[in-house]
Amino acid sequence: MRDGVRDMAFTVVSLGGPVAAEGEDIFRAAGVRSLSTGPYPKKEEVIALLRDSAAEAIIVRLVERVDAEILRASPRLKVIAKHGAGTNDIDVAAAAELGVPVLAAVGANAHSVAEHALALMLGLAKELRSQDAFVRGGGWEKKAYGGRELRGSVLGLVGIGQIGRAFAAMAEPLGMSTIAFDPFAPEEAFGPHARRVATLEALLEASDVVSLHCPLTPATENLIGAREIGLMKKSAFLINTARGEVVDEAALVAALRAGRIAGAGLDSFAPEPPAAENPLWSLPNVLVSPHIGGVTPEARREVSLMTCRNVLSLLRGEALAPRFFVRPR
Template sequence: MEKTVVILGGELAAEGRALLEEAGASVIATPPYVDRQAVVEIMKAYKPDAVIVRLLADLLGPEEMQAGGKLRHIAKHGVGTNDIDVKAATALGIPVSMTTGSNGHSVAEHALALIMALVKDLPRQDALIRDGIWDKNQYRGRELRGQRLGLVGFGFIGQTLARMAGAIGLIVSAFDPHTPDSAFHDGVCRETDLDTLLANSDIVSLHCPLTSETQNLIDARRIGLMKQGAFLINTARGEVVDENALIAALEEGHLAGAGLDSFAVEPPGIDNPLFQLSNTLVTPHVAGVTLDAKRAVSIMAAENVLAAFDGRTLEPRFLAR
């Protein structure tokens, strides 16, 4: 197989790269967060038959897709295709695949870890001890049992988190107009109104894709609906939340805390006010890239590319539209 695959925005796990190379493909990886002009130059230089998209500074658009003249497939390393112009790819006859289900368990675990750390007051307690303060009267931890968890988005990740949360004793509700009623079981209540979900939840965790409908979905008005002292968890996309409104709610004490794995601009500037607040817990968009998940995602992305090279049709759940 004389094919070229370019990985845009970082390297694959070794197992994924090996699959491509063992099939005879030449594999080139770029650094993370390459910008549009760099992508155009890379496409012209290597003329790839397929690209695997990891971390880009700009949207992968039609100019980049056509720059090399040979592109047959775009594989997303993950499930969020907001950095790919899927409509442009479709118009050009280039399928866009996703690694559906490959890292969902890791993301759900990460969301649960953020929930537990914040509700148990762990970041603040760690900071106090490191400052030489041993004062149990300053502990503000709460039990999770009996608290209400509201999930915004109830696909694979939301459903996985719901099972974990239910086992701990959280009362789980979810809002997702696109998920069938059959997915709501094991005590998970379907909420048909997002505002109601937000108003009734002690903890809100976001698991929806970034679309034109979900951009700034959690804005100042909706944050205002949340309970005094509630927590917001975002392992989805940063742009789903109005960051300025979130900062204001955290500074004013309306929200007790926020656990954030994604940001409106990535990588965010070191001066982002969210990093200066004592009631935030932040991670660098790593929920879905545990060592285990990265292997699974890389292997699936490579398999999607090889399927395209072999002329095989992928299952609909692996194709972006």
Template sequence: MTKIVIVEAMGETGLELLQKSEYSVKYDPTLWSDHRRLIEASEHAEVLIVRNQTQLTRELLDELPRVKVIGRLGVGLDNIDVEAASSKGIPIVSAKNANAASVAEYVMASILTVNRPLIAATRDVISGGWDRKKFGGREIQGTTLGLIGVGQVGRLTGSKAQALGLHVIGYDPMYEPGTTTENAIALKTLEEVLAESDYVSLHVPLLPETRHLIDRTALQRMKSTAYVINTARGGVVHELDLVEALEAGEIAGAVLDVLEQEPPPSDHPLFSVSNCILTPHVAGATEEALNRTSQMVAAEVIKELEGEASEFRVAKVAGSK
């Protein structure tokens, strides 16, 4: 009987779907953190389901020769050796766009948060203050959101921003500057998006060509009143360059849901920067998104086991390790 091993946290709906199937299932969301235990538990596995913590290297796949399918609870592939899986004929099934709404809402929450400081105002009131001038904030209507990456998540984020009265522009190497998307996002060059935006939101995968895309040069092209919002991957932003730009007042602030090292070390330089909001990789981790993701991956993994190619198979990514 096929053995499905799930080595990271999975939503209940997807887990139940797998457990009700004809296949045996082992679920231990701590396995990813212990290489020896992971190998022992997955020795006879034909399906391995991971999130973003498991480092699926060629060496690990070599130790698990029976694996026929990889299920990815999410969309990022920087923790999976795609070339190795492809060379072994192992399809990777991802939860494409299952968390798009959650990520888009996180970006909107970020924009509202930096303009309407409700938590800080609450703390001030509790401590005896009543500073209406300090905590009045600013409107977001009429400001500009710049999207770097206008795939489905980027486009959905743009639609939500437009509904709140923001002007939305975007850059994506897959689209020609000077054109528009179907939801009227004006496409421009990267330099134009950086220079014109009040908020720059990142929606690109981590590839060699996007690593440290937002470096000191890019940050210096932004308005001094602008914010960068990263819900993509930590490596897209050069973190030390960002610290310098924030400390120098070259941009107004940053909201980062992802970092190059997760969790970060206790002495991370961003911890000492007051105009940087940090969250623990939760933009796409709402309860609804987790359940959609787990259910989608579970259903598609079962399809693969039954000989039907999933429509959510991941194509080989150029530049992947």
């Protein structure tokens, strides 16, 4: 409601579950009809819901992909918004051809994702998975512990957006130094906590921990493959809280089995959800989580608030900051 007048009745469909309660409150106050599906709905279900509801907006949470056919399902569609930052599950080029802007909640969950990357790094360095299982199994032999300090180590960030900058700031009090590779970032993006390196190869060779924070684009798909892993130290860890497709998973499995790197902490996979028989599950030097780095209650609330406010602003014809708009690459 603006100036005491209720907005015209818009319909918003959330694919993969509803937004947080605070986001629903925003829509309710504005008179918006908010509908949602369950996680990973079937394509025909999505098309039918959009067609029958004549939705003006789509919010993308947990769905395999929003393609041109889905985008055409509602003749009144005016905006599609990602409930998060990564838009690889949206056909952005098709949306542009249809004149439908794509929005992303840039930076809303950055702190939570950075904390999760930190947790994966610490879990690997301190052997938390194996030590937990060891004690639960009746063990108490400290000589078997192979954990290490991170003080004096080098953290290498592939991508220096808001998540990367937050992670670099968290690593500094541990006594780590941070280097970063990001050919698209201006100098000021590196801030006081990270030093720029000119090439990915230089970063991989120098880092004790490599953490991925780049978007998924044609240029970054399989960015970390057998060649790149071969450049890393044998004692190094790989952390991925970005997108699973950035890593050649088969090459990573082979490297972990052969001991070419010390371990990996993975929060994202390709595809998602991953197969039940994924070979990563059997490897003792891997920590995994189900792509939840950015879905703490605090982050989910902030993402929902940002997404809902941006969707409502666009439907009202109000101006939005350029950083929220996603354009075809």
